[in-house]
Amino acid sequence: xxxxxxxxxxxxxxxxxxxxxxxxxxxxxxxxxxxxxxxxxxxxxxxxxxxxxxxxxxxxxxxxxxxxxxxxxxxxxxxxxxxxxxxxxxxxxxxxxxxxxxxxxxxxxxxxxxxxxxxxxxxxxxxxxxxxxxxxxxxxxxxxxxxxxxxxxxxxxxxxxxxxxxx
Numbered sequence: 479x480x481x482x483x484x485x486x487x488x489x490x491x492x493x494x495x496x497x498x499x500x501x502x503x504x505x506x507x508x509x510x511x512x513x514x515x516x517x518x519x520x521x522x523x524x525x526x527x528x529x530x531x532x533x534x535x536x537x538x539x540x541x542x543x544x545x546x547x548x549x550x551x552x553x554x555x556x557x558x559x560x561x562x563x564x565x566x567x568x569x570x571x572x573x574x575x576x577x578x579x580x581x582x583x584x585x586x587x588x589x590x591x592x593x594x595x596x597x598x599x600x601x602x603x604x605x606x607x608x609x610x611x612x613x614x615x616x617x618x619x620x621x622x623x624x625x626x627x628x629x630x631x632x633x634x635x636x637x638x639x640x641x642x643x644x645x
Contacts (some may be wrong), residue, residue, distance in 0.1 A: 529553075
């Protein structure tokens with residue numbers, strides 16, 4: 479597949495999200511909402527995530543793809559709907575892909591994300607611009623729903639260090 483096609487550009491942008499998220503996954507229970515690539519889940523597993531749960535539109539196909547790639551320890555569940563089928567504080571890191579339509583249509587999504595996120599956890603909202611080439615802002619209200627130690631730097635969310643936001 480040529481890398482200058484729109485589909486290739488979007489896939490590259492989506493998979494780059496996992497590279498950005500990987501350092502936050504070590505030893506954490508990860509919920510991946512809306513991602514598409516089984517191969518990208520290997521990035522999270524290789525980063526040392528203790529558990530990975532993926533909510534996918536086609537969980538059965540994703541599970542077969544994960545198995546075919548030899549990626550173990552990833553639970554694939556049917557595309558998440560409210561209420562999310564997980565316990566309180568079940569995840570230490572939540573990666574949300576392109577969920578602006580759901581967030582805009584139903585404010586209960588933010589409350590549900592907060593409910594399933596451990597108090598010391600992180601949320602990364604990853605939203606492709608129309609050109610599909612970089613992560614960008616959602617809205618100030620969405621950023622406020624993230625834990626206090628999740629800071630903003632340019633267009634990408636980054637964890638804050640002990641002295642405050644990363645430079």
